[in-house]
Amino acid sequence: METTDTPPPPAPDAVPRHGVPEEPPVRKTGPGGRRRPRRSGEGRTLNAFSHGMLVLWAFMVVMPLLWAVMTSFKTDREIFTAPWSLPASPQFENWARAWGQAHMSDYFLNTVLVVGGSLTGTMLLGSMAAYVLARFEFPGNRFLYFLFIGGMSFPVILALVPLFYVLNNLALLNTLHGLILTYIAYSLPFTVFFLTAFFRTLPTTVAEAALIDGASHARTFFQVMLPMARPGLISVGIFNFLGQWNQYMLPTVLNTDPERKVLSQGLVQLAVSQGYKGDWSGLFAGLVMAMLPVLAAYIVFQRQVVAGLTAGALK
Amino acid sequence: MHHGKYRFIAGFLAGPLALYTVFVIWPFLQAVYYSFTDWTGLSPDFAFTGLRNYERLLDDEVFWKSFQHSVLLVVLVPLVTIALALFFAFMLNVGGRRRRGAAVTGVRGSAFYKIVYFFPQVLSIAIVALLFQFAYNPGNGAINAGLRAVGLDSVQPDWLGDPDYALWSVMAVLVWCTVGFFVVLFSAGMSSIPLDFYEAALLDGASRVTTFFRITLPLLWDTVQSGWIYMGILALGAEAFAVVQIMTVGANGGGPDYSTTVLPLYVYVKAFRDGQAAYATTIGVALLVVTLAFAAVVMRLGRRERLEY
Numbered sequence: 001m002e003t004t005d006t007p008p009p010p011a012p013d014a015v016p017r018h019g020v021p022e023e024p025p026v027r028k029t030g031p032g033g034r035r036r037p038r039r040s041g042e043g044r045t046l047n048a049f050s051h052g053m054l055v056l057w058a059f060m061v062v063m064p065l066l067w068a069v070m071t072s073f074k075t076d077r078e079i080f081t082a083p084w085s086l087p088a089s090p091q092f093e094n095w096a097r098a099w100g101q102a103h104m105s106d107y108f109l110n111t112v113l114v115v116g117g118s119l120t121g122t123m124l125l126g127s128m129a130a131y132v133l134a135r136f137e138f139p140g141n142r143f144l145y146f147l148f149i150g151g152m153s154f155p156v157i158l159a160l161v162p163l164f165y166v167l168n169n170l171a172l173l174n175t176l177h178g179l180i181l182t183y184i185a186y187s188l189p190f191t192v193f194f195l196t197a198f199f200r201t202l203p204t205t206v207a208e209a210a211l212i213d214g215a216s217h218a219r220t221f222f223q224v225m226l227p228m229a230r231p232g233l234i235s236v237g238i239f240n241f242l243g244q245w246n247q248y249m250l251p252t253v254l255n256t257d258p259e260r261k262v263l264s265q266g267l268v269q270l271a272v273s274q275g276y277k278g279d280w281s282g283l284f285a286g287l288v289m290a291m292l293p294v295l296a297a298y299i300v301f302q303r304q305v306v307a308g309l310t311a312g313a314l315k
Numbered sequence: 316m317h318h319g320k321y322r323f324i325a326g327f328l329a330g331p332l333a334l335y336t337v338f339v340i341w342p343f344l345q346a347v348y349y350s351f352t353d354w355t356g357l358s359p360d361f362a363f364t365g366l367r368n369y370e371r372l373l374d375d376e377v378f379w380k381s382f383q384h385s386v387l388l389v390v391l392v393p394l395v396t397i398a399l400a401l402f403f404a405f406m407l408n409v410g411g412r413r414r415r416g417a418a419v420t421g422v423r424g425s426a427f428y429k430i431v432y433f434f435p436q437v438l439s440i441a442i443v444a445l446l447f448q449f450a451y452n453p454g455n456g457a458i459n460a461g462l463r464a465v466g467l468d469s470v471q472p473d474w475l476g477d478p479d480y481a482l483w484s485v486m487a488v489l490v491w492c493t494v495g496f497f498v499v500l501f502s503a504g505m506s507s508i509p510l511d512f513y514e515a516a517l518l519d520g521a522s523r524v525t526t527f528f529r530i531t532l533p534l535l536w537d538t539v540q541s542g543w544i545y546m547g548i549l550a551l552g553a554e555a556f557a558v559v560q561i562m563t564v565g566a567n568g569g570g571p572d573y574s575t576t577v578l579p580l581y582v583y584v585k586a587f588r589d590g591q592a593a594y595a596t597t598i599g600v601a602l603l604v605v606t607l608a609f610a611a612v613v614m615r616l617g618r619r620e621r622l623e624y
Contacts, residue, residue, distance in 0.1 A: 158599030185338035264441035
C-alpha cells in the first residue's frame with residue numbers, strides 16, 4: 001500500500017472512542033501553535049459516532065469477503081453446521097477440485113481470451129475514433145460524436161433481443177470472437193466520450209511539427225499522439241478492463257455454450273448445478289478464486305484504478 | 316493534402332463506426348420496430364400489429380409489478396447509496412479532529428477506509444450476488460447464523476424466500492456494492508474544495524453539520540448529480556438484472572410470487588424463455604422511457620446555479 005499517513009487497520013475493538021480525551025499525543029503543534037481552537041461536546045460525540053460508522057461499514061465490507069475465503073477451506077458438512085467457525089482443518093483440495101473438475105480453469109482461460117481481445121480492440125478502435133472526432137473538422141463530426149456517446153444512456157437489455165439474432169445471422173452466437181466484438185461495441189461510447197475530451201486537452205504543436213516533418217496522419221497518431229495520451233489510455237483501459245472482466249448480462253444472453261462460458265457465468269452455472277451435486281465447498285473455492293485476482297490487482301494498482309474509475313464522472 | 320485528410324478520417328472511423336452500428340445502433344432501432352409486431356423470435360415470420368403489444372402491456376400485472384419494483388429501485392437505491400457515501404466521504408475528508416494546525420482534516424486512517432470501501436466495486440456483480448445468496452440462506456447462511464449467535468434465535472427470516480423481504484434484501488446488496496465507489500468519487504470532489512472556505516466558516520462558529528450543508532454539498536452538487544444518474548441507470552439496468560436473476564431464482568424468475576422481478580429481468584424472461592421477442596422489446600421500450608424520465612427528473616431537480624471556485 002503506497003499510501004502515506006495510513007495507520008494500521010483499526011481493530012474492531014477500537015470502535016467506541018467516547019472517553020478518549022485527546023488524539024494520541026500531538027507530536028508537533030502546528031505552525032501557528034493553534035491546538036484545536038474549539039473543543040465542544042458536539043465535536044466529540046460526532047467523532048465517536050462517525051468513527052463508529054466508518055469502522056462498522058469497513059467491517060460490513062470486509063466480513064463477507066473473509067467469510068467466503070474461510071468457507072472455501074471448509075468441508076461441506078462444516079459449511080452447513082457451523083457457518084461462522086474456522087475450518088477444523090483447511091481443505092486445500094476444495095481449490096484443486098474447483099480448478100480442475102469444476103472447470104474454473106476453462107472459465108478463466110475463456111475470460112482472459114475474451115477480455116484480452118476486447119480490451120485491445122476497444123482501446124485501439126476507441127482511441128482512433130476519439131482522435132478523429134477530437135482533432136479534425138469535417139461535416140458530420142458533431143453528429144457522429146453524439147451518436148457514439150448516446151450509447152451511454154440507453155438500456156442494453158433493450159438491444160439484447162435483436163442483438164441475439166444479429167449475432168445468430170452472422171454465425172457469431174456462442175463464439176468467443178462474437179463476444180469480443182460485442183464487448184468492444186458496447187465499450188465504445190464511454191471510451192470515445194472520455195478519450196475525445198482527453199485528446200482535446202493535448203497540445204497541438206507536437207502533432208503539427210510531426211506533420212510538417214512529413215509524417216502521415218496515421219503515423220503521427222501512432223507514434224506521437226498515442227504515447228502522449230498514455231495517462232488517459234490507462235484510466236479508460238482500467239475502467240474497460242473491470243467492466244469487461246465482470247460482465248455478466250451480455251455473456252448470459254449471447255454465449256450459452258457450456259464450453260465457452262466466462263468466469264461470472266461459469267460460477268452462476270456452477271451454483272445452479274451444485275444445488276444437485278452438493279459440492280458447496282468447491283463452489284466457494286471457485287468464488288474466491290475468481291475474487292482474488294481482481295482484488296489483488298486493485299490493491300496493487302489502487303491509485304490508478306480509482307483515478308480511472310472516477311475520472312469519467314468528474315468532468 | 317485535403318484528399319489525404321479525408322481518407323485518413325474515413326479510414327480511422329470506418330472500423331469503430333461499423334462495429335458500433337452493427338452491434339449497438341442497429342439492434343436498438345430494430346428493438347423499437349419489433350415492438351410493433353408479433354415476432355416470436357423463434358421463426359422468421361412476423362406481422363405488423365400496431366400498438367397491440369402496448370395495449371397488452373397496460374393489462375399485464377407482472378409488467379406493473381416489475382415496473383413498480385424498478386421505480387422503487389431507482390428511487391431508493393441511489394438515495395440511500397448517495398446519502399451514505401456523502402456521509403462517509405465527509406467524515407473522511409472533513410470530519411477529523413483538527414491537528415497539525417489545519418482547519419479541517421479527514422479522520423485518521425481515511426486512506427485505508429477509501430481502499431477498503433472500494434473492494435466490492437472491483438468484484439463482478441455475479442460474484443457479489445452469489446456470495447449474498449449464500450449469506451442470506453435461511454437455514455445455514457451467515458446472516459441468520461450471526462443472528463442466532465447474538466441470541467436472536469426468534470429472528471430468522473427467510474430473506475430471499477419471503478415476498479416481504481426479498482426485494483429489500485436485493486436492494487441492500489446493490490447498496491453494499493456501490494457505496495464505496497461514491498465515497499471515493501465524492502472524496503475526490505471534496506478534496507478540491509478550497510480549505511479557506513471551511514476555515515472561514517469555522518471561525519464564524521459554524522458546526523460541522525452546517526459546513527456540510529452550506530459548503531460541501533452545494534460545491535459538490537454537479538458530481539452528486541452525475542453520480543445519481545449513473546447509479547440510477549445501473550439500478551434500472553444491468554446491475555439490477557444480475558442481482559435479481561442470480562439471487563432470486565423462483566420458478567418464474569424474480570422471486571416468490573414475482574416479488575423481486577424488475578423490468579430488465581422481465582424483458583429477458585419474455586424474450587429468451589417464453590419466446591415472445593416482440594413483447595419483450597415492448598417492455599424494453601417501457602424501460603427506456605423510465606430511464607429517460609428518471610434522468611430528466613434528476614436533471615430538473617438538480618438545476619441550480621453553477622458555483623465556480
